Amino acid sequence: MEADSMSEILAAGPTQQAALLRAKELSSRDLTVATLAAVERENARLNAVVELLADEAFDAAAEADRRRAEGEDGPLLGVPIAIKNDLDVEGHVTARGSRSISTVASADTELVAAIRAAGMVPVATTTLPELAIYGFTESDAFGITRNPHHLDHTPGGSSGGSAALVASGAVSIATASDGAGSIRIPAACCGLVGFKPTHGTMPSSGGWHGLSTQGGLAARVADSALFLDTFGHFDGPLVDAAARDPEPLRIGVSTSASAATRALPLDPAVKQAMDHAAAKLSDAGHDVTDVTIPYGLDAKQLTVRYLAGIRDSTLTVDDPEKLERRTRQVARLARVFGPRAVTRAIRAGERWGSTVHDDLGVDVLLTPVMSGPALPVGHFDGKGGLRLVLAMNSFYPYTAQWNHAGTPAVSMPVGRTPDGLPLAVQLIARRGDDVRLISLAGQLERSLT
Numbered sequence: 001m002e003a004d005s006m007s008e009i010l011a012a013g014p015t016q017q018a019a020l021l022r023a024k025e026l027s028s029r030d031l032t033v034a035t036l037a038a039v040e041r042e043n044a045r046l047n048a049v050v051e052l053l054a055d056e057a058f059d060a061a062a063e064a065d066r067r068r069a070e071g072e073d074g075p076l077l078g079v080p081i082a083i084k085n086d087l088d089v090e091g092h093v094t095a096r097g098s099r100s101i102s103t104v105a106s107a108d109t110e111l112v113a114a115i116r117a118a119g120m121v122p123v124a125t126t127t128l129p130e131l132a133i134y135g136f137t138e139s140d141a142f143g144i145t146r147n148p149h150h151l152d153h154t155p156g157g158s159s160g161g162s163a164a165l166v167a168s169g170a171v172s173i174a175t176a177s178d179g180a181g182s183i184r185i186p187a188a189c190c191g192l193v194g195f196k197p198t199h200g201t202m203p204s205s206g207g208w209h210g211l212s213t214q215g216g217l218a219a220r221v222a223d224s225a226l227f228l229d230t231f232g233h234f235d236g237p238l239v240d241a242a243a244r245d246p247e248p249l250r251i252g253v254s255t256s257a258s259a260a261t262r263a264l265p266l267d268p269a270v271k272q273a274m275d276h277a278a279a280k281l282s283d284a285g286h287d288v289t290d291v292t293i294p295y296g297l298d299a300k301q302l303t304v305r306y307l308a309g310i311r312d313s314t315l316t317v318d319d320p321e322k323l324e325r326r327t328r329q330v331a332r333l334a335r336v337f338g339p340r341a342v343t344r345a346i347r348a349g350e351r352w353g354s355t356v357h358d359d360l361g362v363d364v365l366l367t368p369v370m371s372g373p374a375l376p377v378g379h380f381d382g383k384g385g386l387r388l389v390l391a392m393n394s395f396y397p398y399t400a401q402w403n404h405a406g407t408p409a410v411s412m413p414v415g416r417t418p419d420g421l422p423l424a425v426q427l428i429a430r431r432g433d434d435v436r437l438i439s440l441a442g443q444l445e446r447s448l449t
Helices: 003-012 014-022 028-046 054-069 110-117 160-168 184-190 221-231 238-242 268-283 302-314 325-332 339-360 385-395 400-405 434-448
Strands: 049-052 080-084 121-126 174-178 193-196 213-218 250-253 287-290 364-368 409-416 422-429
Touching: 003 014, 003 028, 014 028, 014 054, 014 221, 028 049, 028 054, 028 080, 028 121, 028 160, 049 160, 054 121, 080 110, 080 160, 110 121, 110 221, 121 160, 160 174, 160 184, 160 213, 174 193, 184 193, 184 213, 184 409, 184 422, 193 221, 193 434, 213 221, 221 238, 221 434, 238 434, 250 268, 268 287, 268 364, 268 409, 268 422, 268 434, 302 325, 302 339, 302 400, 325 385, 339 364, 339 400, 364 434, 409 434, 422 434
Parallel strands: 080 121, 080 174, 250 287, 250 364
Antiparallel strands: 049 121, 174 213, 193 213, 193 409, 364 422, 409 422
């Protein structure tokens, strides 16, 4: 196959790659060889890879080709995937962006095991900030990961390595996890679709006292839907929903953030993207109105779960002395939060997530993902514990509360700045309403193309 054709296939997405494999127009081995070469090439400029899994990938591709030759036809059989290095991959260190972890995983974690069972081909593990804490992917252990759209800018975090590889076109899908925005922020920085599903729907989720959930990063809504359908449990098929328009919905538009975050003023480019998305949704027949989200006491309990989750993560490492100084400082902020405070906070999130949409009289919320486009690398350098948390909350004030609520939320690309940085908006539905949300995301995507 010619190089240009293979480059197009790599950028086509997992849905189309799976279709080509099903039609036997190429083999999983051919696709894997090309993917590994592209990952290695792009990593030289992005620094997005922890480990290249070449030998294992060739074995997995051969097994996928054998399974297909014997008549098997799984939805993602033979498709390459990158794995964020927060998931255990047997025989490898799950470093989680840190020099403090050295233990080799004795078994695959649940989602990785499911990925292998589905016949997908893990080709690499991807970078993240230490213990998945930060909204940028820079660490003492693995250095700076860069945005493929602009190398002087961050791909976001914590799933920055996954986002960078997918946005570069090297791999069509990558796992990602989201404890406070870590799927949606990298998606927004890199121009991808980042769908955080309802909590409890995906395997290997539940970290940070239930704030964190697993998902994937892809370029298109249909590809995100296929990944989630394959490994999650939802009220209906997401792939079918992504292809059809939803019924007319009540959509509340909000740029308000909790006063506790001290949100930065919204960048005019993000405001323009918000207005553009709102106009497209209104043109599609939805009732689009401005609302102010009520960030009351229940919503503010997010801080307890977030900081306690970070603190508890630091207690699981092999050598705490090797943690970054800023990580130790952030962990110390949670020293006053005991088990009862965490339990109360979890209950508060459940209450808030079950009422916020009804209190506003809307089906879906439309908000920013971040206060501006992707930040330059090194933007947060020199900030210790409290100052760093406050600075991140100011720039990323729109995502973490939906982890607290447990609701599905998706970052959708909506144009770019004049210098090529992606812009995005966020759609948020009620807990359990993933099917409706991905239907709306698909409709918005089609209206923007």
